[in-house]
Amino acid sequence: MTRGHGIGTFTLAAWTALVVLFLLLPLFVIVAFSFNDSDFPSFPMRGLTLKWYWRFLESEELLIALWNSTLVAFATMVLATTFGTLAAIGLARSGSRTQKYMRPMLSTPMMTPRLVVGIALLNMFNLLSMQLSLLTVIVGHTVVAVPYVILVVTARLVGLDPRIEEAATDLGATRTRVIIDILLPLLRPAVFGSALIAFTLSFDEVVVTFFTTGTENTLPTTIWAMLRYGITPEINAVSTLTMIATVALALGAEVMIRNGGVHRR
Amino acid sequence: MRTGRSGSVPLLTPATAWFGLFFALPIAAMVVVSFWMVTDYKLVPTFTLANYTKLAQPLYLSIIVRTFAIATIVTILAALIGYPVAYYLARRLKRMRVFVLTLIVLPLWTSYLVRSFAWMLVLGTSGALNWFLQGIGVTDEPVRWFLYSEFAVIVALVHIYLPFFILPVFAVLDKLDHRLLEASSDLGAGPWTTFWTVTLPLSRPGISTGCLLVFIPAAGSYVSPELLGGPSVLMIGSVIAQQFGLVFEYAFGSALALTLMLGILVVALGLLRIGRVQGLK
DSSP states (O other): OOSOOSSOHHHHHHHHHHHHHHHHHHHHHHHHHHTBSSSSOOSSOOOBOOHHHHHHHHOHHHHHHHHHHHHHHHHHHHHHHHHHHHHHHHHHHSOHHHHHHHHHHHHGGGGSOHHHHHHHHHHHHHHTTOOOSHHHHHHHHHHHHHHHHHHHHHHHHHHSOHHHHHHHHHTTOOHHHIIIIIIHHHHHHHHHHHHHHHHHHHHHOOHHHHHHOSSOOOHHHHHHHHHHTOOOHHHHHHHHHHHHHHHHHHHHHHHHHHHHHHHHO | OOOOGGGHHHHHHHHHHHHIIIIIHHHHHHHHHTTSEEETTEEEOOOOOHHHHGGGSHHHHHHHHHHHHHHHHHHHHHHHHHHHHHHIIIIIOOTTHHHHHHHHHGGGGSOHHHHHHHHHHHHSTTSHHHHHHHHTTSOSSOOSTTSSSHHHHHHHHHHHHHHHHHHHHHHHHHHOOHHHHHHHHHTTOOHHHHIIIIIHHHTHHHHHHHHHHHHHHHHTOOHHIIIIITTTOOOHHHHHHHHHHTSOOHHHHHHHHHHHHHHHHHHHHHHHHHHHOOSOO
């Protein structure tokens, strides 16, 4: 806060507050309507009810979708975290030439519209006459999630002191030992954090799922299909639940990634 | 960490193999298929440019133009709305910074489907916005063009991708050497001059990354225009999806998807160039 500001801090603060409201208010509308005692989501709200949540718990279709989503997200998390973490370590240890080309290459799925990722896979599976199922969904989600894992783990690797590894090597540790005993424990917060990112990314994904799934539906594709027939209050309840679940995971990831600094000393 | 070069290959293998088999190969297959044709709902290997010449039809041209126009408007709006926020967070806010940043990142963790759907509730004729405007007496009748319009699509896309602009700009502004700003004002520049001649040019890498992160998904968006655009606001994503989902025109769909990617690539390279041109560092 030195002298003379162009625009007053107050103006900027007010603008920021408005933008935060703009970002959050629409989400609160969903939450509010999920408790609204009316078949049609319109203001003013009628009264409070939990019946849309009960509807969700009674709907076999939605519960199966929830199970499918969880299954896919878990598998994606395991695959993407493993591949991404190994790749991040591998990239950090390879020569600058390899890094220069491999880093941007491995991150292209992140910079490609999800729609293109989805239909490109669909097109290939179709050419190979492969059966679409939750397995093909997991394949697609993993493609999208790996770059995020690489990004997060790399950020942590950069902050590590290379002398720790050198010391271990000097003391006779093999390369595998160094990774298992030294690097992975040091990387743990970033690995767990990126695992949660991969999980939520998969849990929320619609477009890739829509094009790579067979007859099974996940929660987002079920919501997507329901929305085609108009807005029903159950959608608000389901959306609220998924928001709570993913935001809880997100805060977990935040805490893990940030607390990573504590172990570093 | 720069030691042991040979050991990196097995570590990179799983990710690279997955990338090659399930990203690079499918894209390559799409390139090939875009030169094929479809007869009786079956792909026929051949070499034809018909799928690309079809793109020149006024209908598809107008959709392509609309898509890139909407993505450009969304990017510019996100920049204008997001820059002051990033600036405030990085240069003026101290104690509440992490809290406000968390609030800005929070929506990113909810699905873009849910966020698009939220705008149906806000912008509809009986939605929150119309209720509010009628309540304060701005309008007697609900405004119809809020939903199922380009306006709705643009609002939702700005909402969904705005954090992607704020974060990289914040990161750059946060690391900005404040001695440069002091030097500028010591040399007699007013706050606005300092902003235009020092702060803004130095935040260019963040702005270009931010624009990229907004433009790419906005140009390729499918869910938001489908839900909020109505039948008259077709974007290229919906047309691509139709080719694969409804009409089994995989060859034409592939050509459309590649055109989209090519367009995005051109814009991305342009933005990266803008971000890189920088004397310092």
